[in-house]
Every structure is written in structure tokens, then in C-alpha cells.
Amino acid sequence: MIIKTACELCAWSCGMDVKVEKGRITSVKGMKEHPLNFGRLCPKGSVAPDYIYSKERVTRPMVKEGEKWKKVDWDYAIELVAENLKEIREEDPRYFATIIGMPILLGGSSTVGFIRRFMDVYGTPNCFSPESMCYRHQIIGYILTIGKFNVADVDNANCIIVWAHNPHASKPPLAWRIDKARERGAKLIVIDPRRTKVAKMADIHASIRPGSDTYLALGLMKVIIEEELYDKEFVSNYCVGFEELKNHVAKYSLEEIAERTWVEAETITEIARTFATTKPACIVQGVNALDQVPTGVQNARSVAILHALTGNIDVKGGFVRAARVHTRNLRLVEMLEDVPLGIKEHPLFYQVWETHLGEGQGMYLYDAVLEGKPYPIKSIFVAGSNPALTWPNSNKVVEMLKKVEFLAVMDMFMTETAKHADVFLPAASFLERYELVDYYSVIFGIPYMMLRKKVIEPLGEAKSDVEFWLELAKKMGFDNYFPWTSVEEVLDYVLEPTGYSFEDLNEKYPSGVWTGEVKYEEYKKRGFKTPSGKVEIYSETLKKLGYDPIPTPKEPSESPYSEKAKEYPLILTTGARDVYYTHSQMRNVEKMRRILPEAYVEINPKTAEKFGVKDGDKVIVKTERGSIVVRAKVTEDIAPGVINIPHGWSEGNVNVLTSNKPGDPISGCPELKALLARKE
Ligand code: SF4
Structure with a gap:
């Protein structure tokens, strides 16, 4: 018997066909008709039975x-x-x-x-x-700017900026879409201190200094405004604060921005021109990489503002929203x-x-x-x-x-x-349980919902x-x-406003149902759901609460420009994902463990040489919070001076090194993407 359900081994919920024989799962496959994954599963989804039947599972209170x-x-x-x-x-x-x-x-x-x-x-x-x-921090930033949470419409874009995101490892259904967009000729720009798989596919890869993204965003806005590449009609009719932004970006020179970001002025100009002149275009913001710095909410605002300046809000292939099903x-x-x-x-x-x-x-x-x-x-x-x-x-x-x-x-x-x-x-x-999957619209702009089934x-x-x-x-x-x-009964209660019942989703529509459509240019009728009814480039709400009303760069609290950098000369970035694991999950699946058995630190060959590190060495990495031992992976795929240690490992747990101090004054998000560290 094949039962149609949704994977939950990461947050995205790909459609999954599960074969059950004599009450036991014997195989899983991607569901062909599912609009998120069209029959594909990532390596984690493929080993779902190993995870469910793991010998390490505890099944008694x-x-x-x-x-x-x-x-x-x-x-x-x-x-x-x-x-x-x-x-x-x-x-x-x-x-x-x-x-x-x-x-x-x-x-x-x-x-x-x-x-x-x-x-x-x-x-x-x-x-x-x-x-x-x-x-959450990007949700707040988008709402403060455009009154809602939009997502990048990669399927229909002709230019895609992937900013601080490694979708092949952390969001495979998005990676599959970017792969397709590339095949049909969409331009691709990647901003990341790591040369990830998507960065290797890109027309332009800007290897940015971790924690300097607000500088880069202002650099892009500066070029777009000063070269008059912005959408004048959209800006004058639907935005507030453009003049303030124009004056604000004038204070920063491209040379200063280049020095702060490690991205050359010519590259900043090229990215800005490409993004502003290729229509439609969108920016895919990483799941949290732009959030975990002192300007996290402002980075999300910057992403929304860049879409607004270029007239890419609520247009097909731009920055769009599908109405969420009303449960x-x-x-x-x-x-x-x-x-x-x-x-x-x-x-x-x-x-x-x-x-x-x-x-x-x-x-x-x-x-x-x-x-x-x-x-x-x-x-x-x-x-x-x-x-x-x-x-x-x-x-x-x-x-x-x-x-x-x-x-x-x-x-x-x-x-x-x-x-x-x-x-x-x-x-x-x-x-082994029923629940509702009703967020495809929020995360992917796909107005769809389905029931996750109790398969066994x-x-x-x-x-x-x-x-x-x-x-x-x-x-x-x-x-x-x-x-x-x-x-x-609980699910029937939750579903009632949708017009569907538990039984409908379980029996009549096991693959799921469409719940609406993506609506374009709604603002022309209703404006934006902000106090001004417009895109708030300048935010009075933030100003009243004592925050910067326009995105303004701030150094991380542990900055390479600070005194502390003399003692801790490396920039540590954490939280990057490997496709085999979701945070600390799946370490108990032997097949995954064989592929990636232990925690590691990525380090550029130049940095490795400077600190006497060889590929495969066990190294001690220390911050002010503590120290851990991890295996060195010497690779050109990371910027010199930066080290990357993924999280979720019990031995070599990088969160021993991180700080819980609230970093972003608006949201309280801790700083996990740009900390100072040293090799002992
Ligand atoms: S990306 Fe992989 S783990 Fe995540 S829902 Fe899809 S198949 Fe499952």
C-alpha cells in the first residue's frame, strides 16, 4: 500500500509516497504530483525509514x-x-x-x-x-517595510540574487528551482563568504565579509539611485522615505563600502546594474544568515527596499505573496x-x-x-x-x-x-501522526495544503x-x-474555515489541495498594510521606538576592527548546514554518519598556512565563551580570515563558542554569524 504524506525531516515538507507492507514502512519516494518537490527527495528524506526505525529511538516514557x-x-x-x-x-x-x-x-x-x-x-x-x-527577524523586517511577508518568485525570475543562502544544503526544493532557472537562462548572483554549490553556478559570486551585509545593501542602493536605475513611477507613487534614503546613501563612498565588505567597488556596481536592469528580478534571503547580526531586521528591510526600488514588489518573478489558507x-x-x-x-x-x-x-x-x-x-x-x-x-x-x-x-x-x-x-x-501542513504559501509562495498522515x-x-x-x-x-x-477532531476544528474536513484531506485529496493563487499588484487597489499605506523605506515606527529609521550599518559586537581582534584574529561563522543533517537531527542514521562522520572547521589555505593548520588536523578553536576540538577542512571554498563550523554535533559543538547576548536591538537576535575566534 502506498500512502501519500509530507516529509518532516526538515522544515519544507516535500510530498512523499510511503510504501507500507504488513504495517512496516518498506520504502519512500518523492511524490510526483506535489508542487513543491515534483517527485524528488533530498538525501535525508530518502533515509526516512532508517530514522524512524533507528535502534536509538526511545519509545517508552x-x-x-x-x-x-x-x-x-x-x-x-x-x-x-x-x-x-x-x-x-x-x-x-x-x-x-x-x-x-x-x-x-x-x-x-x-x-x-x-x-x-x-x-x-x-x-x-x-x-x-x-x-x-x-x-522571525526577516518576517519583522518585511512587515515593517511592505506590511507583509513576501518571498522570492524564483520560478519566474530572470535575475536571482541568492544572499547568504546555501539552498543545496539547507533548502533543497529551492535549489531545484534555482537549477531550473539557470537552465532557462536566468542570471544568478550569489553573496556569501563561502563558495557554495550555488556560488559555483553563479555569474557573479561576491565573497563578502561576514556581518557587513548592510554596507553592501547600501552600496547596491547607492548605485541604483545615483545611476537613476530605480523604478521612478513605483518609488514616487508607492514609497515613503526615498529622499531620506538618497541622502543617507550619499554619505557612504563605494570605496569605503568595498573596504568594509571585501567586495570590490566594480563588483558592487555590476551587481546593482544587473539586478536593476534585468526584469523581473528577486533576492532570496538566507533562512537566518542575514538575521544573526546586529542589523538583522534592517538587513531584511534592505532586501525589501531593494525590491521596491527596482519595481519588483508583487510582480511575477519578483517578490511576491500567496495568500495563506485561512485556518x-x-x-x-x-x-x-x-x-x-x-x-x-x-x-x-x-x-x-x-x-x-x-x-x-x-x-x-x-x-x-x-x-x-x-x-x-x-x-x-x-x-x-x-x-x-x-x-x-x-x-x-x-x-x-x-x-x-x-x-x-x-x-x-x-x-x-x-x-x-x-x-x-x-x-x-x-x-506516526496526523497534522496539517499549511505553510507552503508562506515559505515558497505556493498556495497549497495537505495532511501529514499517520502511515504506521x-x-x-x-x-x-x-x-x-x-x-x-x-x-x-x-x-x-x-x-x-x-x-x-482537533484537525476538523482547525480546518473548518477552509471548507475542507480531516476526511477530505485524508481520503479525497491525499496529495493535497490548492488553496488560492499568487496575487500580483494588489497594492494598486489596496495600498500596502503599513501606517502610511506605502512601502516604508523610512520607518516612523522604528524611529519612535528609538531605532534607525533607515538601514544603517553596524559592526558586529565582535568586530575585526576592534581591539579584541588582536587576541581573536579569526572571524567565526556558524549555523551553515550540510544536506545530510537538520540541526542536531539524523546523527543516529548510520548512512548519514558514514558520509559525514564528525564536526569540522572550514579554513582557507592561506589562513591555514598562517596558523600552521593542515588538512585533517584536529584543532582547538576558542572564543571568549569556551573552546572545542574539530577536524580541519582546508578549502578554497571559504574566504581567507573566516572559519566556518556547522552546528548540531555533540562532540565539537560549535555553540560552546557562541554567545546568547541579544545582538539585534530590534529583535534581540543573538549574533551567530560573525564572532571572533582564535586557533589555540
Ligand atoms: S528537503 Fe529533504 S528533508 Fe526536507 S522535506 Fe524535502 S525531502 Fe524532507
Whole structure:
């Protein structure tokens, strides 16, 4: 039997055909008719059965007794969690926090929304996710500038700038689209300190200094404005702040920008001219590489402004938006009496005008747990996340996990985080539960949704997240807000406004349904959803809150121009992905481990020679936070003076080196892309 579902081994949810024989998965294939992946799967998707049936999977609830784990039944485990939560709630519900995995990995609106609903009813605003350091910042930047979140329409573009993104490793469905665009002759420009696969395919590769992207953005705007290559009609009718921008860019010379960015003035000019004169054109912004610097939100604003200057907003092949399918919002945010941690400091991280973004800035969780500031967090529930490896400043994260009075972890594996838990709850995999995938429009501009299916029964006693939270809600006495008796009923409730039911998506439309279309030039009728109704090149909202109203470059807090660089002469960039792993996941799949067995540091031959490093050496890399040992990979594919160490490894964990200090004043995003390091 073939069952049609959606992969969830990374955030993109490719359509997947799963063959099941006698209740066991025997093979997986890409779903040919799926509009995201058209029959393809990346290496991770192809080994889904190995992941599901991994010998390392934990499929029984367990509680910690002393240093040892003891197997218990679900009733006991849920009772234990409920008891702790009731106790904390008596004292102050805000003392309980959740850390959820990539919200999308937990199933879009149906699962994440469900957990957040529980938190709202419980009375704690303290829900955190990797969005504290990933993706949210560009959403904020785009909304502040054009009033909405658009994406690059690569399929129809004649010029594509890929900025700080390595899609062949981190977003294969996008890479497949770029490959096709190249075949039909689209121009390709890549801005990245690494010579990635997409950079090798490009017409122009600008090897930029990490953390200097705002300078480059201003350089491109400068050329476009001063050479009068901008779309005069769009700018005069639909933008505010053009004159201010013109005066602003005049303050920077191309020579200064070239010196700061390591990109020659001629190359900056060539990129600007190509982008402005090839129509339509779009910029694909990396998932988080432009975010994790002090100008993260401003970098996203710069991307939106560049599209606006060149008249590429809401045009086919430009920067577009497909309406998101309207499902029922599960949140009950009106029940909360306080905002989450970090929001008094970064209000736009929670809400931009009418758009409620819904969670706290996780970089403030550290002080709450460790110092009790501004109030203590005493109990944490970690759902499908591994902050011990994936959140910055791992030594501090581990201190936090040890210090908290009660730690519950729901996961498929005994992760580095779960090892510190008081109770371990075995999670069903994505092939063992139902959930809604309703975000193709947001991420790819594809107005589509489908049901992720329960292809097999959960292994052992593993349970779906929604089932667990439903049972916990009932134990807590929250029945009024959680009246459902099954996941199917929850999904019917979520789906109701769409006109589809669980049964429709499960049986009639197993491959998914189209939910709308991409609308072009809507602004001509309705304007933009900003206070001025126009593209806000100059942002009064930012000005009122004390931030730069126009993108303005700022050096990273650990800058090669600072005194600290004498002691730490290397620029460390982290977070780049290898296609075989998603963050800390998949390390337990033997086939992947054989291909890429250990953590490594990429270093240019010139830098390697300067520091006496040879290919294959084990080297100690140190920052102010700590040091790790990693294998040297000497390669021309990285700029001299820069080192790249990917994350997610328990040995050679690069997050021992990173800082959890909020870096971007607007969003609180930590700086993970341009830190100073040295070789010991
Ligand atoms: S890109 Fe790979 S891991 Fe991600 S959803 Fe597609 S097949 Fe799965």
C-alpha cells in the first residue's frame, strides 16, 4: 500500500509516497504530483525509514531516579507533569516555560498552535522556539517595510540574487528551482563568504565579509539611485522615505563600502546594474544568515527596499505573496496577563502593528532561570527541540537545564537535552501522526495544503504531540478549552474555515489541495498594510521606538576592527548546514554518519598556512565563551580570515563558542554569524 504524506525531516515538507507492507514502512519516494518537490527527495528524506526505525529511538516514557532512568506508563508520566504544573501555577504561571522545536517541524498551525493554546490557558506567556534566532527577524523586517511577508518568485525570475543562502544544503526544493532557472537562462548572483554549490553556478559570486551585509545593501542602493536605475513611477507613487534614503546613501563612498565588505567597488556596481536592469528580478534571503547580526531586521528591510526600488514588489518573478489558507487560530492570547520574557526589551519581536507574532525572545530565558531575573523560571517543557546543542552558549544552556526545578522533554531520542530531564516522553515520528501542513504559501509562495498522515502505528508507546497535550490539558482541568477527544477532531476544528474536513484531506485529496493563487499588484487597489499605506523605506515606527529609521550599518559586537581582534584574529561563522543533517537531527542514521562522520572547521589555505593548520588536523578553536576540538577542512571554498563550523554535533559543538547576548536591538537576535575566534 502506498500512502501519500509530507516529509518532516526538515522544515519544507516535500510530498512523499510511503510504501507500507504488513504495517512496516518498506520504502519512500518523492511524490510526483506535489508542487513543491515534483517527485524528488533530498538525501535525508530518502533515509526516512532508517530514522524512524533507528535502534536509538526511545519509545517508552521514563522518569529519572537518581542518575538512572526508570520505565513508567503514560498515566504516571502525565500525572507527574500535571502535578508539577499545578504546583507552579499556584505560585505564578509565568514560572513555567516551553521550548518548542522548529515550529514548522512540529506541524504548522495544528501542533504548535495546540501547544501554544495550552500555554495561554495555563496562563504563561513564556513560549520560546528557534525563532528567537531564526527567520522571525526577516518576517519583522518585511512587515515593517511592505506590511507583509513576501518571498522570492524564483520560478519566474530572470535575475536571482541568492544572499547568504546555501539552498543545496539547507533548502533543497529551492535549489531545484534555482537549477531550473539557470537552465532557462536566468542570471544568478550569489553573496556569501563561502563558495557554495550555488556560488559555483553563479555569474557573479561576491565573497563578502561576514556581518557587513548592510554596507553592501547600501552600496547596491547607492548605485541604483545615483545611476537613476530605480523604478521612478513605483518609488514616487508607492514609497515613503526615498529622499531620506538618497541622502543617507550619499554619505557612504563605494570605496569605503568595498573596504568594509571585501567586495570590490566594480563588483558592487555590476551587481546593482544587473539586478536593476534585468526584469523581473528577486533576492532570496538566507533562512537566518542575514538575521544573526546586529542589523538583522534592517538587513531584511534592505532586501525589501531593494525590491521596491527596482519595481519588483508583487510582480511575477519578483517578490511576491500567496495568500495563506485561512485556518482557525488555536491561540487564546487574550487570556494572558503579561507579555513573554524579552518583549519589554524588544516589543516588535512580539507584535508589529496588527500582526501578533506570539512568543518570547529566548535569549532572556537564560537570566530568568539562572539569575531569577526579572522573575524565575522554575519548570521547562522541551518539545522536539535540543537546545543543549542548537541554542547559543551551550555551557550556559546546560547550566540552565540542570538548574531548573523540573524538566520534561518530549522527543524521539535521548538527546543531549533529554539527558538532563526529570521525565522523558517518547514522541511519535512524522510518519506516526496526523497534522496539517499549511505553510507552503508562506515559505515558497505556493498556495497549497495537505495532511501529514499517520502511515504506521507509533512504535512502542510513542505518542503524537497533540494527543499528549490533549491528555495533559484534561488532567489539568482545562476541558472547557480542550473539548476534543481525538487528533482528528482537533484537525476538523482547525480546518473548518477552509471548507475542507480531516476526511477530505485524508481520503479525497491525499496529495493535497490548492488553496488560492499568487496575487500580483494588489497594492494598486489596496495600498500596502503599513501606517502610511506605502512601502516604508523610512520607518516612523522604528524611529519612535528609538531605532534607525533607515538601514544603517553596524559592526558586529565582535568586530575585526576592534581591539579584541588582536587576541581573536579569526572571524567565526556558524549555523551553515550540510544536506545530510537538520540541526542536531539524523546523527543516529548510520548512512548519514558514514558520509559525514564528525564536526569540522572550514579554513582557507592561506589562513591555514598562517596558523600552521593542515588538512585533517584536529584543532582547538576558542572564543571568549569556551573552546572545542574539530577536524580541519582546508578549502578554497571559504574566504581567507573566516572559519566556518556547522552546528548540531555533540562532540565539537560549535555553540560552546557562541554567545546568547541579544545582538539585534530590534529583535534581540543573538549574533551567530560573525564572532571572533582564535586557533589555540
Ligand atoms: S528537503 Fe529533504 S528533508 Fe526536507 S522535506 Fe524535502 S525531502 Fe524532507
